[in-house]
Amino acid sequence: MSTDVEPKIRVRGLKKSFGTKRVLDGVDLDVMPGTGMVVIGGSGTGKSVLLKCILGMITPDAGEIFIDGENLLTIKPRRARELREQIGMLFQNGALFDSRSVWENVAFGLLARGRVNRTEARAVAAKVLAQVGLDASVGDLSPSELSGGMQKRVALARAIAAEPSIMFFDEPTTGLDPIMGAVIDGLIIDCVKRLGSTSIAITHDMASAGRIGDRIAMLLDGKIIWEGAAASVMDSGNPMVDQFVHGRSEGPIRMALRK
Amino acid sequence: MNLVLDPVAAIGRLVINIVAMLGELAVFTATALLGLVRPPFYVRNFGRALLDIGFFSLPVVALTAVFTGMVLALQSYVGFSKFDSSSVIASVVVLSLTRELGPVLAGLMVAGRAGSAMAAEIGTMRVTDQIDALSTLATNPMRYLVTPRLLAGLIALPLLVAVADVLGVAGGFLVSTARLGFDPTAYLQDTLTSLSRIDVISGLVKAAVFGFIIALMGCFHGYRSRGGAQGVGGATTSAVVSASILILALDYVLTQAFFTP
8 A cells, every 4th residue: 555645534543432332442444545445343343333433323422534534523514414425335234215116215315416307217227226137127116025135236226326436335245145145245346346436344244355355454342453455364363353254252352242 | 328329310310311302302303493494305205294194194083073073062962951051062062172172182193193103114214224324315314204294294283173173063063953953053053153263273273283293203203213123112102102291281381372361
């Protein structure tokens, strides 16, 4: 990494507690433009909270979040909203609007931004659905009529429809069988490559992490304890990362079964 | 030691929670109302909410009004016949309906029907991340979900109550003429002479306030629901209970404001 290129996303000293539970305890993270960062970590380690802080759904207690070099927490709310509008998000369970048809879901962001009218939106939705391997006829169905894998594809289509320059993926393969997981990963890689987006994915699926990330960071106890190239994660030399990626129950990380 | 301090701490916690929630509610209401004056306006959502709250509540509100009017006529006949002043019945029916029972009963029915549905829908959207998804798709969830519903509640309830007033009087008329043997013309005459403008207007103003409260409680409790199916269930209950109690309490406040000199 050259040092003169500014990171697309830069997080510094991010802290967030819920009550007495400290979820993020000084997270530092840089994501360079056009690269994919995967954040791994156990369940409940605050991976989602990190994304939600960047998206502005949760206000952190302390720290800085920069997109394109501008600190989202200190600039005018309107400007922060503009910067955040370049983020497309794939939610863990899809979060499709069940009161809307599939094509309305896919075109939702475009309609909201007023970039297309309703007739054009249908055509755009069909095009985006094709990019995730779905037929245009799926567009007329309701999200509840789709299987889990198809819902994930629709959710991905909705996230990429506005061609965001930043993409967030929250556990993209959770709840899918390994083959469908690989298919979704493939689609994610295609989309991110085609749009040249910067991406952050959070997952605990190591196979998926290796496929979609250029770099991997591990979150533990509210801090990034290791960061490195995706290829080096399997022999990082860090005992905690080792334990996690090889899925050992014995090791330096003690799972708190009951607190 | 703890025997003394624990109850005090519990009361303190309760007070803090109540104050925090009131603050949250105030911010919530202000944010939603801001959406009324600043674009974008979600006209389609407003139309849907108006249908849900107003049109689809018509049957249940109409039935409530008709039966209430019928019962009022019957009860006041039983009561007033002792004093040989049966002509008061028309006036009792129309005044109780327009001033009190129309708005209150319609409000309670709509709180049970539409307020609960609102809380369940918005609550489910919250726990399935759909509300967060809205904000990642260049849409402000408060303006998209809450503002149209508040406006719809404010407008739908007076319309419903206007219908309820007419149907309630018709119910009373039906019982008085068909069952109690009153003269139809005289009954209608009595109804009209005992009714003044303020009776109807106060009822419609109450209805507007109740409609706003129903939508506000449905949206507020749905919006802040947490933790899956149980959370949504709790939000639905809270929405109906708080709306009902607020309707009854505000009814007193508004009656005092309108009818005491």
